Amino acid sequence: MDVISNLLKIISDFVAELIRSIFGFSPFLAELITMGLAAVVLATFAALSFMGLTYVERKVVARIQDRIGPNQAGPFGLLQPIADGIKMFTKEDTTPAAADRWVYNLAPLVIAVFALTTYAVLPFAPGVVGTNLNVGVFFILAIGSGSIIAILMAGWGSNNKYALLGAFRTVAQLVGYEVPMLLNLLPVVMLTGSMSLIDIVNHQTTLDGNPGIPHIIYLPLSALVFLISGVAETGRSPFDLLEAESEIVAGFHTEYSGMKFALFFLGEYVNALAVSFVFATLFLGGYAGPILPPYIWLLLKAALVFFVLMWLRGTLPRVRIDQMHNLNWKFLVPMSIVNLVLVMLALKLFPASAAAQAASGGVLVSPGAQAVILMLINLAVLLVSLSLVGRAARRLRMQEEALLAQRRAANMAMARA
Amino acid sequence: MRTDFAFVGVMMVTAALLMGVTLIAAALLRPKKPNPAKLETYECGMSTVGDTWVQFRVQYYILALVFVLFDIEALLLFPIAFAFNSLTLFAVANVVLFVLVLLLALIYAWRKGALDWE
Numbered sequence: 001m002d003v004i005s006n007l008l009k010i011i012s013d014f015v016a017e018l019i020r021s022i023f024g025f026s027p028f029l030a031e032l033i034t035m036g037l038a039a040v041v042l043a044t045f046a047a048l049s050f051m052g053l054t055y056v057e058r059k060v061v062a063r064i065q066d067r068i069g070p071n072q073a074g075p076f077g078l079l080q081p082i083a084d085g086i087k088m089f090t091k092e093d094t095t096p097a098a099a100d101r102w103v104y105n106l107a108p109l110v111i112a113v114f115a116l117t118t119y120a121v122l123p124f125a126p127g128v129v130g131t132n133l134n135v136g137v138f139f140i141l142a143i144g145s146g147s148i149i150a151i152l153m154a155g156w157g158s159n160n161k162y163a164l165l166g167a168f169r170t171v172a173q174l175v176g177y178e179v180p181m182l183l184n185l186l187p188v189v190m191l192t193g194s195m196s197l198i199d200i201v202n203h204q205t206t207l208d209g210n211p212g213i214p215h216i217i218y219l220p221l222s223a224l225v226f227l228i229s230g231v232a233e234t235g236r237s238p239f240d241l242l243e244a245e246s247e248i249v250a251g252f253h254t255e256y257s258g259m260k261f262a263l264f265f266l267g268e269y270v271n272a273l274a275v276s277f278v279f280a281t282l283f284l285g286g287y288a289g290p291i292l293p294p295y296i297w298l299l300l301k302a303a304l305v306f307f308v309l310m311w312l313r314g315t316l317p318r319v320r321i322d323q324m325h326n327l328n329w330k331f332l333v334p335m336s337i338v339n340l341v342l343v344m345l346a347l348k349l350f351p352a353s354a355a356a357q358a359a360s361g362g363v364l365v366s367p368g369a370q371a372v373i374l375m376l377i378n379l380a381v382l383l384v385s386l387s388l389v390g391r392a393a394r395r396l397r398m399q400e401e402a403l404l405a406q407r408r409a410a411n412m413a414m415a416r417a
Numbered sequence: 418m419r420t421d422f423a424f425v426g427v428m429m430v431t432a433a434l435l436m437g438v439t440l441i442a443a444a445l446l447r448p449k450k451p452n453p454a455k456l457e458t459y460e461c462g463m464s465t466v467g468d469t470w471v472q473f474r475v476q477y478y479i480l481a482l483v484f485v486l487f488d489i490e491a492l493l494l495f496p497i498a499f500a501f502n503s504l505t506l507f508a509v510a511n512v513v514l515f516v517l518v519l520l521l522a523l524i525y526a527w528r529k530g531a532l533d534w535e
Binding site: 035036038043095096112119120130133156159162168171176187195348349359 | 421422423424425427428429430431432433435436437439440442443444446447448449450451453455456457458459460461465469470473474476477480481483484487488491494495498499500501502503504505506509512513516517519520523524527532533534
């Protein structure tokens with residue numbers, strides 16, 4: 001049991017020791033090679049999961065929409081990703097004569113690299129993490145913004161009007177939805193007192209290693225807003241305005257084909273999977289869980305979040321661009337700010353640790369009581385914001401109906417005269 | 418600390434190498450028969466008219482400005498969140514005031530119509 005739950009750690013230690021002892025490299029070189037191997041493993045994991053996810057997503061969305069999905073290549077269409085890969089490899093790649101060659105050709109590489117680098121800080125099991133950065137949360141946000149540059153490069157370099165329109169929309173959307181994402185990571189960092197993802201997981205585990213209270217119980221509203229802005233950040237449906245087929249052909253990757261197009265797709269899927277992993281780590285307790293080994297727990301939780309993403313994609317229609325901006329700036333951002341302020345005050349008034357109480361006073365409560373207090377605050381903010389939006393929408397509809405009735409009456413009068 | 422970030426560098430280089438190899442392998446495998454019609458800019462079958470790199474909507478610029486405001490706010494708030502457990506109630510009240518001023522700024526931008534997409 002112990003061997004299974006620590007499998008990843010044992011393998012990595014073994015390989016590191018092997019390199020150090022057999023080849024007799026200097027410590028520096030040995031460490032560099034170990035790092036390189038770990039990076040290759042992580043990148044391969046991400047690329048392979050991309051292949052698997054394209055199949056799973058097509059199957060799941062097909063089932064939601066009452067279709068069968070891919071079923072020709074291999075049993076149950078399982079070989080579909082390989083068929084797609086062969087097609088991508090052998091498809092002719094055209095670079096438009098008017099394109100800005102350097103920018104055009106570099107963009108897919110940039111998006112793929114930034115997407116893969118996110119995996120460097122994800123903790124898969126205790127002690128199994130690419131690197132335990134003490135600014136992990138910040139790093140994920142920073143690397144996540146890299147895809148904005150790549151998309152702008154693609155849109156600008158293609159020298160195509162639709163591509164440029166798509167790139168503009170994308171930048172406005174990705175930049176905008178970063179704000180609620182930041183504002184809802186802050187309460188998590190405050191609760192934990194650390195930005196390292198390992199510390200955040202440890203905060204959701206009890207001292208003896210059993211699963212404690214996941215942050216989604218503390219901060220349900222933050223989790224919800226983080227998920228929504230995560231969907232928008234990866235440009236997935238219902239926020240896929242960047243590649244709205246009915247309006248701007250295919251958005252920023254209109255001019256791309258073959259392997260370069262595949263790299264854009266890889267970037268999108270790997271980013272979406274990274275959002276699932278980050279959500280599982282920040283809000284669902286990461287690798288903590290009973291009985292099963294930790295990495296299985298993390299994969300299960302991330303798979304659950306990814307399923308929600310696929311579900312959203314299968315059921316929701318695409319939003320309009322003004323709706324997208326309104327949802328962000330007029331709903332998510334103000335709500336997140338109010339929530340942040342209330343959470344800050346509640347954390348100071350009801351600290352859960354003696355050290356925090358010594359700094360600021362307040363009533364010392366158990367973590368469970370703190371979780372309940374924060375959850376009630378979160379839910380209250382959500383309910384009040386929803387009712388405010390509902391009231392505003394009702395007022396707008398009443399105005400429109402009054403206007404309509406007025407016009408109808410005028411028409412009737414005209415017809416009678 | 419130094420080695421922590423070294424891995425990020427190694428990861429980026431590895432990812433770039435792996436993806437670069439894929440691109441190069443695809444370049445070797447695929448057919449290459451360009452002709453003028455293929456290399457035209459795509460625009461629903463018609464040849465494109467005018468310059469592509471033109472002025473863009475001012476709305477994007479305004480939203481970017483509002484974004485900068487909140488991004489800097491977050492930059493200032495993350496250290497505070499990091500040291501949150503050792504802050505006094507008075508310090509937190511100051512932070513709350515700071516955040517509320519920013520909320521006022523958002524409401525001002527909203528009232529001015531900077532957030533409306535026409």
